[in-house]
Amino acid sequence: APVLEWLLQKTGPLCSTGCDHGGFFHTSPASADCQSPDLQMRFLAARAVTADGMGSFTKFRDMTNHPDGFSFQSIAVRPKSRGRVLLASADPNMKPLVETNYLTAEQDFATIREGIRLGRKLAQQPAFKDFLGPEVFPGTHVQSDKELDAYISDSAHTANAIVGTCRMGPAGD
16 A cells, blocks of 8 residues: 555655654764764664664565564764775776775764664653564663674664765866
């Protein structure tokens, strides 16, 4: 029925990107001079089926009986880790070298850890009582900073491009 509703009326649950609810937060790991939120929390009205959110989206299409639930995603939107793009050679046809350097700054781990803990607190609120099932990711057994960092390292992925851009080309362009 949702597919038919979308095809005929362009309304219903298939009009959602799946992660169009959430908020931005200023966490304690953020540097004192940071005036902008450093954490984005996304709410998904679907239970994650993989530890990384993108994996869940790709698996949804192959599932016929998706388990009930909801998910929170934590995104460090002011990461301190810095990657770089380098020329591989003087040949313009060569692909550049991309060094992502994800999670090379401790503060990025701290921000995401705080997001996971905030998601756990939000899930315990009375508004979610009727929908709350067991925690799937990272799982209630994952509590310490070290355990959370291992989970983050194993499941982190890129999200939106809200961290900025760089100028390319001549300054007058």
